[in-house]
Amino acid sequence: MPTEDDFVPVILGTGLGAYNLARSLHEAFGVRSIALGRYALRETAHSRIVEVRARRDFDDEQVVVETLRELAAELATTRPGAVLLLLPTIEHYTNVLLEHRAEVDDRYLIPLPDAATAARVMNKTDFYATCAALGVPHPETLVVDASVLDDPRLGEDLPFGYPVILKPSDTDQYPRLQFEGRQKVYLLDDAAALRETARRIYAAGYDGELIVQEYLAGDESVMRVANTYSDRSGRVRFLSVGQVALTEYNPDLVGNNNAIVTIDDPDLAHSVRTLLDGIGYHGAANVDVMLDRRTGLSKVLEVNLRPGATAFYTMAAGGNLARCAADELVLGRPVAPFTTTVERLWLNVPYAVARWFVPASTRSLLRRASRAGRVHTLHYRPDLSLRRRLDVARVDLxxxxxxxxxxxxRLNH
Known part of the structure; x- marks a missing residue:
């Protein structure tokens, strides 16, 4: 059986998510990771715990596969007998591995669900149908396709009011399309805007279904996230729920979180377990959740087949998500059940910035959690050479x- 010295984590991505995984595994096993991506980003630059290898054409799926096979051949010579643990950090790399798994499966251990299970999660139509069948709270949803474009009354008689969310069901095809005004998710004020947006999406070549969904209003106080690990038997073994305290202001980075507090939320934890156990999920998952203030229910929005870029918040509360994959797949150990319950603060910005810009609704939670303990992913003492300190300072700045x-x-608007 391999020991901690006999495996190499190979991470697809070179940003914050990659450093999150590399630091988690270094803390657990003292191992150095290899990160592959298009650019050597500051989040992983000049690090002692992660070796970055960058190729400008690494967005090409065939290049990804070719690079992985070449790396496996290299390591077979330089680290004979070492087990390779392969970890994606963004959706594109996850999709590449699902599509080309057979081409690298003989060289790497990959903590991902099988293709059928992955499809149930990735296709939003199937995902919300699964939530409904399992009784997992989720936003009210209507599914439409291109045939409704001829209906002049599209959007007039929805089972919920405006504004509404519009998003593509097929999250594999849609990101590949390029057209003016393309967004990941659209917030629309009326039926006319719904019809116009749907026409533009289909005109760009999209041929999947569209999800029309109730809009759950609110600031950071209604935003929650869960990160999990499920073992090969399809059971959730690790679970950590976080309350978002501060989101990103930069419009190009909207959707990213910069301060999260771990919380104990048994109802949400039950919903997440019901969903993932119900489909026999395997591997890490990042679950986006919104609290519906009208009902008090936490509603699941989507599941990503990888750890979140901000999943290091789990470490603040004493839970090492990345270690679960290494324990199960590399070391052959059963993953011990663990759920974080204490309030701790994770940061991706200086604490002073978080205190200043945090909304009033989450200010007291942030300060209370900070007093109990706080963690910044990039502030890792064993990895703070002078050059590394400068890189981290530039990221914070x-x-x-x-x-x-x-x-x-925001104030001007």
């Missing part, structure tokens, strides 16, 4: 300037 710049824009 970039975030700080973004909040100053875009908070002014």
């Amino acid at each position: 970039r975030h700080t300037l973004d909040y100053v710049k875009f908070s002014r824009r």
Whole structure:
């Protein structure tokens, strides 16, 4: 059986999510990871715990597969007998592995569900149908396809009011399309906007279904996230729920979180377990959740087949998500059940920035959790050479300037 010295984590991505995984595995086993991506980003630059290898054409799926096979051949010579654990950090790399798994499966251990289970999660139509069948709270949803474009009354008689969310069901095909005004998710105020947006999406070549969904209003106080690990038997073994305290202000990075507090939420934990156990999920999952203030229910929005870029919040509360994959797949150990329950603060910005820009609704939670303990992913003492300190300082400064710049824009609007 391999020991901690006999495996190499190979991470697809070179940003915050990659450093999250590399640091988690270094803390657990003292191993150094290899990160592959298009650019050597500051989040992983000049690190002692992660070796970055960058190729500008690494967005090409065939290049990804070719690079992985070449790396496996190299390591077979330089680290004979070492087990390779392959971990994606963004949706594109997850899709590549699902599509080309057979081409690298003989060289790498990959903590991902099988193709059929992955499809049930990735296709939003199937996903919300699964939530309904399992009794998992989720937003009210209507599914439409291109045939409704001829209906002049599209959007007039929805079972819920405006504004509404519109998003593509097929999250594999849609990101590949390019057209003016393309967004990941659309917030629409009326039926006319719904019809126009749907026409533009289909005109760009999209041929899947569209999801029309009730909009759950609110600031950070209604945003929650869960990160999990399910073993090969399809049982959730690790679970950590976080309350978002501060989101990103930069419009290009909307959807990212910069402060999260771990919380104990048994009802949400039950919903997440019901969903993932119900489909026999395997591997890490990042679950986006919104609290419906009208009902008090936490409603599941989507599941990503990988750890979240901000999943290091689980470490703040004493839970090592990345270790679960290494324990199960590399070391052959059963993954011990663990759920984080204490309040701790995770940060991706200096604490002073979080305190200044956090909304009033989550300010007291942030301060209370900070007193109990806080963690910044990039502030890792064993990995703070002078060059590394400069890189981390530049990342923190970039975030700080973004909040100053875009908070002014918010005030002006």
